[in-house]
Amino acid sequence: MADPILTLSGITKTFPGVVALDKVSFDVRPGEVHALVGENGAGKSTLMKVLAGLYHPDAGEIIYQGQPVQIDNPLAAREKGILLIHQELSLSPELSVAENIYLGAWPTNALGVLNKRKLRRDAQAALDAMGCSFGPDDRVGTLSVAMQQMVEIARSQAFSANVVIFDEPTASLTDTEKDQLFTTIRGLQRQGVGIVYISHKMDEIFELTDRITVLRDGQVQGTVTTRETDATAVTRMMIGRTLEAYFHKADSTFGEEVLRVDGLSLQGQFEDVSFSVRQGEVLGFYGLVGAGRSEVVETLFGVRKADRGTLQWQGAEIPLPTPRQAIDLGMALVPESRKEQGLVLMMGGMENTTLPHLASYARSTVMDRGKERATFDEYKDALSIKTTGPDQPVSTLSGGNQQKFVLAKWLCAGPKLIILDEPTRGIDVGSKSAIHTLIAKLAEQGLAVIVISSEMPEVLGVSHRVLAMAEGRLVGEFEGDAMTEENLIDAVSHHLARPAAE
Amino acid sequence: MQTEMKAFLRRHGLLAGFGLFLISVALSADAFLTPGNIFDVLRQVSITGVMAVGVTFVVITGRLDLSVGSLLTLLTVIVVDQHNTSGPAMAILITLAAGIGVGMFNGVLVGLVGLNALIVTLAMLSFLQGLVLFYSGGSNVNVQNAQTTWFAVFGRHDLFGVPVPALIFLVTAVIAAFVLNRTIFGRQVFAVGGNETASRFSGIASRWTVFWAYALSGLTTAIAAVIMGSRVMGAQNTIGQGYELTVLAGVILGGTSLLGGSGSIWRTVLGITMLGFIQNGLLLLGFPYYVQWLVTWAVIILAVWIDLGAKRGRILA
Known part of the structure; x- marks a missing residue:
């Protein structure tokens, strides 16, 4: 077996109050794909940032190509041949593909003027090596997410990378794009590049990787050979317990109808959407990204203004609400994007939690911090949120803990209807399972719950009834035995395949 | 050690620099640290300070108010002119109403x-600079019974040995700090500046929050x-010229971020007071009065630079 190209030994990194990495040892061999898995907050991102030179470890050694090295910053890492492909891509949309590939290292002539010909030629070579369909002069902003990712990966050719680190690379890719990505990764592998692959998705890990290292609470739980293990064993290492059943369906009795929607339409987004949801019921919304599911619930919640449609709330017809009115009625919306729509990142957990209900936490107009604190403490414990205090900015928390504050913010006022838009996107298995259990618990307490998800097993696993959406229309409703993956796929694909003139 | 030093400078660098400046001016100009001079500075600072208190709200929502310079001119002309025609009490009421009105107009548009x-x-x-000339017909206005009117109390008198304008500044700042830190509106101001989309998803009428922030800015300018x-x-037709930048410099010198979502009234009070002492100190050192414009420039650039640096630092850290 080849010697490792990169070895970390005893890497320790502490932040105030937290040991993020505790004597972590890890190595990558040339030509292998090494998975790095762990729950949110396990230390994956910190480890990755150490490798990319964004963090400097407090203790431990990095040995690269047989020599101890110090990695000062991302540019230095890249020059050494260590390349990080971020989850959120780091490209300039207004610049060309070639300019992006060589960002920060543009070739210049003796006068310091950009050598465009060399830039184009080198970029073309890198793209050719990857088999990319676009050219060096294309503007990055016009490319799809998958193509943009290829531009980032092309840097591995341009800088002759020996180690490439992928952070959740498939998060926003379609299945076809994912297959292309895997082909590219295997190509890098054949060139002898060592690959670190960070992901939550077990199927991808088992399809792609040679070895798996599991991190938990900043410590390495073990490194295993992929062929010799299975998903259950890896999950057990990640969370320290086995997830018996991934999904727990609420065992609830349905009560009164909470919300009925009739003929809701918004030009260019969705058309003639009608459905209802009862107390204790979990209603699933399945559809591909862009089907209009988020737009429908944002309209119900008043963030968007509908063109047509009526609402009945607890049996009485009401005008389409503003967000304020929706909250006061007892609606809660856990939005799709927690960083953009869910949280004020600079604020602490406490202020985020009470933000939708300021009037209930105030005497006349003056905020009652004692009351706010009590709610914060209650939900910190109830949802076991890891934070150092009520004022720690939520920007510094892990994704799973951020999402828990979004939930706290909507649960603390005791809603009658809670809408969860992709509640488990981008969070780890353990938190996912906790959220599924929470959904069931809420329904059992008599809340009406609407869950939007693009993950079919999830939507089928947690819901009592599922609505399928495609191109802004409801294309099917399934209950009981009819709730199968096949039926959902049929409904959506049938609609998409129908002739446009119909 | 080096990083600790950097962190200290980032947090307290401006304050430390200011301290050094004060000491060096005090050593070279005997008049600097006399009660008379300090009260003069406080008198001067109270005008920009009161304005800056209102502008702080606007800046925390992530927006700017550059109209306050001309607004100060217009409102000063109005208060002096109305004093002669309607009497001091009525003049003050009209001025406050006009200030709030202009603020609301900005609030509607923004x-x-x-x-x-x-x-x-x-x-x-x-627009307001033009309006001033329409209103005044181009001539300066003066209070006719300057020696006898009780209107003099706001700018010229002392209370318990402290200039009244400094007391007005203090009271305005205390009330504003309470509103910003303790009330629903204050929380909404921070939320809208921090993340406007998330605020809307939380049922906050972000547009109206911005509207009221501008109204407040109009009120404090009044x-x-x-x-x-x-x-x-009295009031010349250019009396408030350039105040908008001095006010802005004070706000950001205090450390309220131009990117919105963070800041405080006390920082603004500190920032604007520091600026006042710097300008006064330079005058005492023999620099011409117009050096203050250069100082304003330097302060704005420096403060914005440090603000951006801190933001970048946070992203990387």
Whole structure:
């Protein structure tokens, strides 16, 4: 077996109050794909940032190509041949593909003027090596997410990378794009590049990787050979317990109808959407990204203004609400994007939690911090949120803990209807399972719950009834035995395949 | 050690530099640290300070108010002119109403309609300067019974040995700090500046929050105009020229971020007071009065630079 190209030994990194990495040892061999898995907050991102030179470890050694090295910053890492492909891509949309590939290292002539010909030629070579369909002069902003990712990966050719680190690379890719990505990764592998692959998705890990290292609470739980293990064993290492059943369906009795929607339409987004949801019921919304599911619930919640449609709330017809009115009625919306729509990142957990209900936490107009604190403490414990205090900015928390504050913010006022838009996107298995259990618990307490998800097993696993959406229309409703993956796929694909003139 | 030093400088660097400046001026100009001079500075600072308190709200929502310079001119002309025709009490009421009115007008355009704050308030700066000349017909106005009117109390008198305008500044700041830190509105201001989309998803009427922030900025400028009118007992057509940048410099020197979502009234009080002492110190050191414009420039650039640096630092850390 080849010697490792990169070895970390005893890497320790502490932040105030937290040991993020505790004597972590890890190595990558040339030509292998090494998975790095762990729950949110396990230390994956910190480890990755150490490798990319964004963090400097407090203790431990990095040995690269047989020599101890110090990695000062991302540019230095890249020059050494260590390349990080971020989850959120780091490209300039207004610049060309070639300019992006060589960002920060543009070739210049003796006068310091950009050598465009060399830039184009080198970029073309890198793209050719990857088999990319676009050219060096294309503007990055016009490319799809998958193509943009290829531009980032092309840097591995341009800088002759020996180690490439992928952070959740498939998060926003379609299945076809994912297959292309895997082909590219295997190509890098054949060139002898060592690959670190960070992901939550077990199927991808088992399809792609040679070895798996599991991190938990900043410590390495073990490194295993992929062929010799299975998903259950890896999950057990990640969370320290086995997830018996991934999904727990609420065992609830349905009560009164909470919300009925009739003929809701918004030009260019969705058309003639009608459905209802009862107390204790979990209603699933399945559809591909862009089907209009988020737009429908944002309209119900008043963030968007509908063109047509009526609402009945607890049996009485009401005008389409503003967000304020929706909250006061007892609606809660856990939005799709927690960083953009869910949280004020600079604020602490406490202020985020009470933000939708300021009037209930105030005497006349003056905020009652004692009351706010009590709610914060209650939900910190109830949802076991890891934070150092009520004022720690939520920007510094892990994704799973951020999402828990979004939930706290909507649960603390005791809603009658809670809408969860992709509640488990981008969070780890353990938190996912906790959220599924929470959904069931809420329904059992008599809340009406609407869950939007693009993950079919999830939507089928947690819901009592599922609505399928495609191109802004409801294309099917399934209950009981009819709730199968096949039926959902049929409904959506049938609609998409129908002739446009119909 | 080096990083600790950097962190200290980032947090307290401006304050430390200011301390050094004070000491060096005090050593070379005997008049600097006398009670008379300090009170003079406080008198001067109270006008920009009161304005800056209101502008702080606007800046925390992530927006700007550059119209306050011309607004100060207009309102000072109004308060002096109305003093002669309607009497001091009525003059003050009219001035406050006019200030709030202009603030609301900015608030409608920026908050409710959603136009760009920089452009709207810069245009308003120009519009109000024009309006001043329409109102005054181009001539300066003066209070006719300057020696006898009780209107003099706001700008010229002392209470318990402290200049009244400094007390007005203090009271305005205390009330504003309470509103910003303790009330629902204050929380909404921070939320809208921090993340406007998330605020809307939380049921906050972000447009109206912005609207009221501008109204407040108009109100505090009106209070400043009352002090100014009382102090000068008259108003030239350019009396508030350039104040918008001095005010902005004070706000950001205090450390309120131009990117919105963070800041405080006390930082603004500190920032504007520091600026006042710097300008006074330079005058005492023998620099011509117009050096203050250069100082304003340097302060704005430096403060914005440090603000950006801190933001970048946070992203990387």
